[in-house]
Amino acid sequence: MSTQQSYEAAAAGSPQETAEFDQGHQSFIQKFQHLLHVTPSLVPLIVLVLSVIVFGLLLGSKFFSPFALTLILQQVGIVGIVACAQSLVILTAGIDLSVGAIMVLSSVVMGQFTFRYGLPPEIAVVCGLICGTFCGFINGWLVARMKLPPFIVTLGMWQIVLATNFLYSANETIRSQTIAAEAPLLQLFGEKIKLGGAVFTYGVIFMVLLVILLAYVLRHTAWGRHVYAVGDDPDAAELSGVKVNRVLISVYMLSGLICAFAGWAMIGRIGSVSPTSGQLANIESITAVVIGGISLFGGRGSILGTFFGALIVGVFTLGLRLLGADAQWTYLLIGLLIIAAVAVDQWIRKVSV
Amino acid sequence: MSNAKELRASGATPLVEMKDISISFGGIKAVDHVSVDLYPGEVVGLLGHNGAGKSTLIKILSGAYQMDTGEIRVNGNKVEITNPRDARAHNIETIYQTLALADNLDAASNLFLGRELTTPFGLVDDSAMEAECRKIMHRLNPNFQKFSEPVSALSGGQRQSVAIARAVYFNAKILIMDEPTAALGPHETQMVAELIQQLKAQGIGIFLIDHDVNAVMELCDRASVMKNGQLVGTVDIDDVTDDDLLSMIILGKRPGVAAA
Ligand SMILES: Nc1ncnc2c1ncn2[C@@H]1O[C@H](COP(=O)(O)OP(=O)(O)OP(=O)(O)O)[C@@H](O)[C@H]1O
Ligand SMILES: [Mg+2]
Numbered sequence: 001m002s003t004q005q006s007y008e009a010a011a012a013g014s015p016q017e018t019a020e021f022d023q024g025h026q027s028f029i030q031k032f033q034h035l036l037h038v039t040p041s042l043v044p045l046i047v048l049v050l051s052v053i054v055f056g057l058l059l060g061s062k063f064f065s066p067f068a069l070t071l072i073l074q075q076v077g078i079v080g081i082v083a084c085a086q087s088l089v090i091l092t093a094g095i096d097l098s099v100g101a102i103m104v105l106s107s108v109v110m111g112q113f114t115f116r117y118g119l120p121p122e123i124a125v126v127c128g129l130i131c132g133t134f135c136g137f138i139n140g141w142l143v144a145r146m147k148l149p150p151f152i153v154t155l156g157m158w159q160i161v162l163a164t165n166f167l168y169s170a171n172e173t174i175r176s177q178t179i180a181a182e183a184p185l186l187q188l189f190g191e192k193i194k195l196g197g198a199v200f201t202y203g204v205i206f207m208v209l210l211v212i213l214l215a216y217v218l219r220h221t222a223w224g225r226h227v228y229a230v231g232d233d234p235d236a237a238e239l240s241g242v243k244v245n246r247v248l249i250s251v252y253m254l255s256g257l258i259c260a261f262a263g264w265a266m267i268g269r270i271g272s273v274s275p276t277s278g279q280l281a282n283i284e285s286i287t288a289v290v291i292g293g294i295s296l297f298g299g300r301g302s303i304l305g306t307f308f309g310a311l312i313v314g315v316f317t318l319g320l321r322l323l324g325a326d327a328q329w330t331y332l333l334i335g336l337l338i339i340a341a342v343a344v345d346q347w348i349r350k351v352s353v
Numbered sequence: 354m355s356n357a358k359e360l361r362a363s364g365a366t367p368l369v370e371m372k373d374i375s376i377s378f379g380g381i382k383a384v385d386h387v388s389v390d391l392y393p394g395e396v397v398g399l400l401g402h403n404g405a406g407k408s409t410l411i412k413i414l415s416g417a418y419q420m421d422t423g424e425i426r427v428n429g430n431k432v433e434i435t436n437p438r439d440a441r442a443h444n445i446e447t448i449y450q451t452l453a454l455a456d457n458l459d460a461a462s463n464l465f466l467g468r469e470l471t472t473p474f475g476l477v478d479d480s481a482m483e484a485e486c487r488k489i490m491h492r493l494n495p496n497f498q499k500f501s502e503p504v505s506a507l508s509g510g511q512r513q514s515v516a517i518a519r520a521v522y523f524n525a526k527i528l529i530m531d532e533p534t535a536a537l538g539p540h541e542t543q544m545v546a547e548l549i550q551q552l553k554a555q556g557i558g559i560f561l562i563d564h565d566v567n568a569v570m571e572l573c574d575r576a577s578v579m580k581n582g583q584l585v586g587t588v589d590i591d592d593v594t595d596d597d598l599l600s601m602i603i604l605g606k607r608p609g610v611a612a613a
Contacts, residue, residue, distance in 0.1 A: 221476060225466070225477060238436075239453040241438050242466060
């Protein structure tokens with residue numbers, strides 16, 4: 001303390017006349033660029049609002065009804081949850097290609113442990129959650145300790161976990177009626193709350209709460225700040241005293257856990273436990289993250305952006321279907337959005353570097 | 354000039370001793386059996402060409418690299434420094450040549466990175482961190498205003514002030530400054546020189562890496578010169594001229610006059 005105080009005394013007489021002359025003449029574009037840099041979820045939010053307005057104008061109450069709008073939420077529920085996991089990993093400048101496989105394996109564990117081994121569904125669910133977390137731990141350990149590239153690690157784990165899933169389940173589906181009769185807990189996230197025309201499943205509510213919780217934790221805890229710092233520059237983070245390996249492993253474990261929750265939510269959504277479900281979760285989650293403005297280079301973006309990104313995909317999908325357009329139009333437009341989002345990210349990265 | 358000199362003469366325990374330190378990268382001996390020491394209230398300059406091994410040597414002390422052989426003592430006790438957190442536990446703070454800032458975080462988040470101030474609920478206390486950051490930055494660089502921007506939006510000199518703030522904020526006993534003024538203007542450089550004098554008067558020991566021989570002559574008590582990973586020699590600044598130092602750097606030999 002004494003150090004700082006006496007230095008303060010020494011520096012107290014320093015001249016200050018040149019303060020702040022570089023603030024004034026920023027152009028509007030630069031200000032906008034800076035705003036986007038500070039609030040990365042702004043672009044996806046604008047796109048989301050615009051697309052809702054456009055489809056609302058084109059389709060009227062067919063689209064702009066509580067029922068249709070909450071249907072979108074239900075349709076993006078699973079992807080939204082998985083995309084939260086994907087966001088965490090991508091914030092550390094990684095990528096998780098095994099999210100879909102971990103989700104399916106976890107759901108299969110929940111189903112098989114209940115019906116093959118006769119465990120109480122509560123225990124089976126916990127085992128499924130542990131299974132997902134453990135898969136995430138393996139990813140994290142290989143990335144952090146063995147210094148292997150996340151793309152390769154999770155590409156390998158994708159195959160390994162998916163194969164395990166098929167071998168273990170013997171490709172067998174557990175039927176919806178059986179689950180409903182004997183272990184309704186597994187379908188918990190399919191429960192619905194109706195408010196007028198609006199329908200909210202527990203899965204949707206879980207997704208929204210998860211987004212809020214993660215946004216809060218990333219913003220307001222030291223761990224959250226470290227996630228950003230590690231994604232930004234792992235060497236600088238390490239030199240600053242951040243336990244980089246521990247942060248990485250925790251991120252992949254949390255990602256695995258969230259995927260396991262997604263697996264549970266998926267049982268609620270489709271009713272059955274099917275080892276062939278959720279095959280597109282990888283690509284769809286990465287799409288949501290990218291459209292949501294999280295930088296694939298790590299260290300920048302927000303989980304809210306991902307949520308908006310998932311909703312944008314949902315709005316386009318339902319809107320175009322209600323318009324009677326060929327489903328390929330959806331893919332085409334989503335493809336354009338992905339490229340536009342990355343272009344915007346590159347542009348933001350240029351902010352006075 | 355100094356108390357440090359008397360301390361050294363009286364046989365007091367050095368603040369830091371790095372003894373016979375070696376490290377290689379692949380085949381390159383970046384640091385080759387180098388010994389340096391530092392007493393309380395002393396500034397020791399580290400000089401040498403680009404690639405001489407200065408940064409590598411001090412990164413061993415700051416925990417960024419693990420030495421292959423050698424020994425580090427702090428206050429006479431042998432210590433193990435295996436990561437930057439260990440170094441900090443011994444009150445060793447470092448301003449890295451690369452600054453080691455997380456570009457997308459703002460100044461306050463960088464200042465407290467890894468040591469965040471938290472509320473009683475364990476949440477980061479942004480307002481407290483920003484207030485502290487404003488205080489220290491005001492001392493180091495009164496013109497600094499960009500508290501809410503990511504540090505990628507700062508100028509080189511502004512970034513350097515943030516890195517300096519981070520090293521001096523946490524009450525270091527041993528301070529490592531790797532070219533702290535490389536990106537600073539003359540006014541800020543002068544501020545850093547004053548800062549070094551202040552810290553020295555507090556009994557803090559400083560390793561200062563600087564290519565400017567005049568600055569070293571002005572600020573340091575002793576200078577250790579390195580070449581090709583090896584120590585050319587350590588001299589008392591009072592015993593040498595700047596030409597002597599230059600010839601040590603360039604020729605890699607101790608000048609005859611500095612036999613003391
Ligand atoms: N991480 C590393 N991997 C491989 N080689 C390295 C590494 N760090 C340093 N070196 C090598 O070690 C030698 C010493 O480098 P060092 O950075 O310590 O020099 P320096 O004296 O600080 O130079 P400068 O004045 O340019 O900062 C150089 O040959 C460098 O290439
Ligand atoms: Mg160097």
